[in-house]
Amino acid sequence: MLKVGLTGGIACGKTYVTNLLRELGCEVTDADQIARAVVEPGQPAYHDIVQEFGPENLQANGMIDRAKLSAIIFSDAARRAKMNAIVHPRVHEAQSRWIAEVAQRNPAAIVVVDAALMIESGGYKRFDKLIVVYCTPEIQLERLIARNQLSQEEAVKRIAAQMPSAEKLTYADYAIDTSGGFESTRQQVIALHTELQKQAERQQGSD
DSSP, rough: OOOEEEEEESSHHHHHHHHHHHHOOEEEEEEHHHHHHHTTTHHHHHHHHHHHHOOGGTTTOOOOOOHHHHHHHHSHHHHHHHHHHHHHHHHHHHHHHHHHHHHHHHHEEEEEEETTTTTTTGGGGSSEEEEEEEEOHHHHHHHHHHTTTHHHHHHHHHHHSSOHHHHGGGSSSEEEOOOOOOHHHHHHHHHHEEEEEHHHHHHHOOO
């Protein structure tokens, strides 16, 4: 099994790339979806978040109000670090369970885990290869404003809260530049998938 981490800045096109890799036959999971699951009522992270951030950050139905919490953690690095310390270990545990399940049913799989903060959390070290998805800063800002309906100031703040793409790229085994749009990105992903298949075959041959 080839374990691949995939990361990139907010609004840089990670979802499109992971969807393509899934279409091409990779086993893919999204850390953000896992993060949503581990903070649901009844889960240990839920209790810790309510204790740390207060019940005023809950919706009427008891679910965590992600919009309220996002506003807090994107404007306060110390609070963001506390949130990450609560959520990241639970996400890593869930990812490890998923990878083990895939390994059992498909030992030759290429598994791809998509996580925005994979480098910042140190999670990238658990993978054989790391893909970084990026685009130009100007396009990233435009996409984030349009996608999340944010003001320019809010969008700049969210981008600044993450490691810059240029720094992420220093960790990358492979890079996908989404600046040129869908078709350019698709061609890069197809070429990347071919390379990942070769890596997986080499790995199997050495096992």
